[in-house]
Amino acid sequence: MSQNISALVNNAKAIKCLYYNEALSSSDISNYIGKSIPHAIKVLNELIKEGYVIEKGYASSSGGRKPLQYSLIPDTHYIVSVAISQFYIQIGILDMNNRFVADIVQHELELDDLKVDNLIAEIEKYITQSGIDSSKILGVGVTMPGFIDPVKGINYTHLDCKDVSLVDYMQQALSLPVFIENDSTAIALGEQKFGAAMYQDDAMVINLGWGIGLGMIVNGEIFRGHSGLAGEFSHIPLIKNGKLCKCGKHGCLETEASLIAIISKANEEIAQGQRSSLANYETIDADAIINEAVKGDRLSVKLISEAAYHIGQCLAILIHIMNPAIIIFSGKASVIGRLWMAPIQQAINEHCIPRLAAYTELVISNLNSNAQLIGGAVLVVESIGKLLSDKIEALNKELDINQ
Amino acid sequence: MSQNISALVNNAKAIKCLYYNEALSSSDISNYIGKSIPHAIKVLNELIKEGYVIEKGYASSSGGRKPLQYSLIPDTHYIVSVAISQFYIQIGILDMNNRFVADIVQHELELDDLKVDNLIAEIEKYITQSGIDSSKILGVGVTMPGFIDPVKGINYTHLDCKDVSLVDYMQQALSLPVFIENDSTAIALGEQKFGAAMYQDDAMVINLGWGIGLGMIVNGEIFRGHSGLAGEFSHIPLIKNGKLCKCGKHGCLETEASLIAIISKANEEIAQGQRSSLANYETIDADAIINEAVKGDRLSVKLISEAAYHIGQCLAILIHIMNPAIIIFSGKASVIGRLWMAPIQQAINEHCIPRLAAYTELVISNLNSNAQLIGGAVLVVESIGKLLSDKIEALNKELDINQ
DNA sequence: GCAATCTTTTTAAAAATTTAAAAAAGTTTG
DNA sequence: CAAACTTTTTTAAATTTTTAAAAAGATTGC
Numbered sequence: 001m002s003q004n005i006s007a008l009v010n011n012a013k014a015i016k017c018l019y020y021n022e023a024l025s026s027s028d029i030s031n032y033i034g035k036s037i038p039h040a041i042k043v044l045n046e047l048i049k050e051g052y053v054i055e056k057g058y059a060s061s062s063g064g065r066k067p068l069q070y071s072l073i074p075d076t077h078y079i080v081s082v083a084i085s086q087f088y089i090q091i092g093i094l095d096m097n098n099r100f101v102a103d104i105v106q107h108e109l110e111l112d113d114l115k116v117d118n119l120i121a122e123i124e125k126y127i128t129q130s131g132i133d134s135s136k137i138l139g140v141g142v143t144m145p146g147f148i149d150p151v152k153g154i155n156y157t158h159l160d161c162k163d164v165s166l167v168d169y170m171q172q173a174l175s176l177p178v179f180i181e182n183d184s185t186a187i188a189l190g191e192q193k194f195g196a197a198m199y200q201d202d203a204m205v206i207n208l209g210w211g212i213g214l215g216m217i218v219n220g221e222i223f224r225g226h227s228g229l230a231g232e233f234s235h236i237p238l239i240k241n242g243k244l245c246k247c248g249k250h251g252c253l254e255t256e257a258s259l260i261a262i263i264s265k266a267n268e269e270i271a272q273g274q275r276s277s278l279a280n281y282e283t284i285d286a287d288a289i290i291n292e293a294v295k296g297d298r299l300s301v302k303l304i305s306e307a308a309y310h311i312g313q314c315l316a317i318l319i320h321i322m323n324p325a326i327i328i329f330s331g332k333a334s335v336i337g338r339l340w341m342a343p344i345q346q347a348i349n350e351h352c353i354p355r356l357a358a359y360t361e362l363v364i365s366n367l368n369s370n371a372q373l374i375g376g377a378v379l380v381v382e383s384i385g386k387l388l389s390d391k392i393e394a395l396n397k398e399l400d401i402n403q
Numbered sequence: 404m405s406q407n408i409s410a411l412v413n414n415a416k417a418i419k420c421l422y423y424n425e426a427l428s429s430s431d432i433s434n435y436i437g438k439s440i441p442h443a444i445k446v447l448n449e450l451i452k453e454g455y456v457i458e459k460g461y462a463s464s465s466g467g468r469k470p471l472q473y474s475l476i477p478d479t480h481y482i483v484s485v486a487i488s489q490f491y492i493q494i495g496i497l498d499m500n501n502r503f504v505a506d507i508v509q510h511e512l513e514l515d516d517l518k519v520d521n522l523i524a525e526i527e528k529y530i531t532q533s534g535i536d537s538s539k540i541l542g543v544g545v546t547m548p549g550f551i552d553p554v555k556g557i558n559y560t561h562l563d564c565k566d567v568s569l570v571d572y573m574q575q576a577l578s579l580p581v582f583i584e585n586d587s588t589a590i591a592l593g594e595q596k597f598g599a600a601m602y603q604d605d606a607m608v609i610n611l612g613w614g615i616g617l618g619m620i621v622n623g624e625i626f627r628g629h630s631g632l633a634g635e636f637s638h639i640p641l642i643k644n645g646k647l648c649k650c651g652k653h654g655c656l657e658t659e660a661s662l663i664a665i666i667s668k669a670n671e672e673i674a675q676g677q678r679s680s681l682a683n684y685e686t687i688d689a690d691a692i693i694n695e696a697v698k699g700d701r702l703s704v705k706l707i708s709e710a711a712y713h714i715g716q717c718l719a720i721l722i723h724i725m726n727p728a729i730i731i732f733s734g735k736a737s738v739i740g741r742l743w744m745a746p747i748q749q750a751i752n753e754h755c756i757p758r759l760a761a762y763t764e765l766v767i768s769n770l771n772s773n774a775q776l777i778g779g780a781v782l783v784v785e786s787i788g789k790l791l792s793d794k795i796e797a798l799n800k801e802l803d804i805n806q
Numbered sequence: 807g808c809a810a811t812c813t814t815t816t817t818a819a820a821a822a823t824t825t826a827a828a829a830a831a832g833t834t835t836g
Numbered sequence: 837c838a839a840a841c842t843t844t845t846t847t848a849a850a851t852t853t854t855t856a857a858a859a860a861g862a863t864t865g866c
């Protein structure tokens with residue numbers, strides 16, 4: 001009677017690849033899950049019976065029988081994604097075709113002031129307003145800055161929950177499965193499944209935001225290093241005797257090239273009487289600098305170019321070590337991609353062995369500001385195996401009690 | 404009659420893990436090859452029938468039936484390893500227990516002057532002198548500096564063979580399977596299977612030699628990057644407006660910290676009248692500096708310390724990006740480990756986030772100067788699957804012809 | 807010294823998975 | 837428009853692999 005757990009692995013794999021691709025044939029699924037076609041068809045029929053999958057007509061053929069296409073049924077399950085950044089949080093809800101089914105809401109909330117209960121309340125409110133039945137929600141993916149252990153469910157930098165882990169606390173309160181991940185890693189996940197890293201096994205994803213994050217894809221998988229600290233890109237020592245960083249060291253990349261550093265430099269220059277259209281702003285924030293830079297304000301462009309050059313210097317080092325196929329610029333500040341690219345490319349050309357630089361493609365994300373939210377949803381999808389087996393375990397327990 | 408190729412995968416895996424471990428139980432093998440115990444026993448019995456494996460008595464138990472131990476029969480097959488460095492080549496031959504069965508020979512031959520035919524002649528001479536039947540030799544592992552594609556069998560930097568690949572040329576001449584690999588990668592392989600990286604999935608192996616090499620182990624596998632150029636550690640840009648490097652850039656780590664750089668600095672200082680016991684040498688070479696540094700000569704110690712500090716700076720960056728469990732110092736110059744360690748550790752402490760530095764262990768290789776030769780043998784063992792299937796293919800072809 | 811416990815090995819049956827051939831459904835070509 | 841060719845799907849048999857129980861061998865404590 002009760003489902004076999006080992007068969008679940010293949011079911012989960014099939015759901016994953018169907019989530020990442022609108023429609024697939026049995027042969028595609030067979031390749032994705034690494035099993036024979038008869039086996040893939042068996043898995044698909046199981047998923048149809050369980051209500052996850054639907055047959056979706058025939059695809060075209062180049063001279064042979066047309067392959068039957070399979071898709072996930074979009075409205076059977078939903079995923080809530082919560083993207084937290086330094087100064088605001090975003091919440092969205094996606095269906096099984098990775099489409100947002102309600103408007104994304106945004107709350108201005110500084111990370112340092114954020115309380116867990118507050119966050120939970122906002123999520124609950126959002127789910128209620130969306131009108132979607134809570135029982136149809138597979139899980140909640142929470143992505144945010146900080147040093148995060150996704151397995152233990154703890155954020156060591158923010159939102160400490162005393163005795164319990166952040167994930168346990170939120171799961172209890174929301175009565176839903178919760179998963180957490182670092183924001184840059186989430187963006188990398190988003191780019192890997194739906195963005196520029198889709199067909200790349202070795203990609204570096206730069207999160208241009210308040211800080212400068214790095215998500216690494218190595219051999220087709222998110223790379224975290226031995227203790228989950230890999231990709232500490234923004235604290236690479238760059239400037240000798242540079243400014244003090246919040247990490248305790250001096251001259252980290254972050255002290256020179258993050259949006260926060262750029263804002264502080266802008267204020268300094270304006271205070272020193274530097275001419276700039278930024279002077280017209282009451283408070284200079286990231287949007288101000290981005291807007292004015294796009295319009296051509298010299299100070300804004302200069303500040304961004306300098307920051308970009310420093311990022312390029314560190315990227316040159318990253319390329320020497322990792323030899324990635326592609327470097328993707330994603331995150332909030334990537335929208336002004338054109339402004340970053342020239343000085344970054346310049347720095348890479350100056351500091352990289354030509355052969356290495358030539359093998360690395362630089363691109364700007366086409367996921368725009370949604371990469372982190374999409375990454376949060378991917379986080380939940382990647383855990384679908386655990387979700388399915390938990391469900392079955394709960395069912396079996398219920399059966400035991402009833403007998 | 405003819406063996407099944409897919410079954411070979413498990414046989415090859417079993418041979419590999421037996422090569423890396425003197426004796427294993429059926430349960431150990433089952434874990435290594437990822438199959439059930441009955442299946443592992445079936446594989447072992449096949450290998451016994453084929454003459455690779457022997458039962459090796461019983462191991463002790465902590466309260467239960469003693470496990471039967473299996474080992475490779477040492478003298479059924481042999482592996483020739485050729486380690487080429489900037490100024491000399493070494494050749495050795497190992498049995499299936501990874502033990503050298505003839506004295507290692509060393510030829511003083513500069514890499515830039517080395518001719519392929521010369522190399523082949525030396526290898527043939529060595530095999531003849533060893534007295535080992537050529538039909539018992541599984542293959543020849545050649546490891547050397549340069550940008551190498553192990554799959555295509557080409558060294559793009561040295562030993563060009565015009566129309567054919569280096570591997571094809573040598574295979575033809577020697578009538579033996581040949582494999583090539585970069586020297587630092589080979590050292591990493593050696594450390595992974597027999598050295599300090601044995602139980603580590605994320606290890607960085609530094610090859611302290613004429614240059615400064617890096618071999619990376621990521622998720623338990625050698626990491627090569629997208630186009631095989633990962634780990635170009637020695638060309639990380641370190642010094643602003645530094646010396647010209649042979650790579651065309653300025654201020655690479657290599658221009659400051661390689662043995663070659665140290666020798667050139669020593670000559671400069673002596674020429675400027677600096678007092679040092681190095682002045683007594685006719686020509687100052689690496690051995691001279693190493694010897695005098697061990698004896699306490701201030702100039703020699705200073706030069707090595709400065710180089711080590713620079714290496715430490717780059718290691719700090721490497722740690723930020725890779726978060727490795729361990730960094731291993733191997734290669735020729737690692738024998739004076741004590742002298743390198745203090746300034747390296749100093750630089751890491753100064754340039755690393757403390758939490759990251761704390762998670763990374765620094766050790767000196769215990770494989771001494773044999774790491775590269777052992778790595779060359781590992782290279783052949785890692786290809787045992789291909790060797791076995793080639794053998795069967797050849798056998799099948801012969802059968803076809805005879806029929 | 808023997809019963810209880812523990813671990814490994816063997817065995818046979820069950821389950822999972824693949825293979826290979828046949829059937830079905832198209833497309834292309836002459 | 838029929839023959840030839842492609843590609844996908846179905847089917848059933850063959851193979852691979854695991855599971856689970858029984859047997860065997862060793863240790864420990866009473």
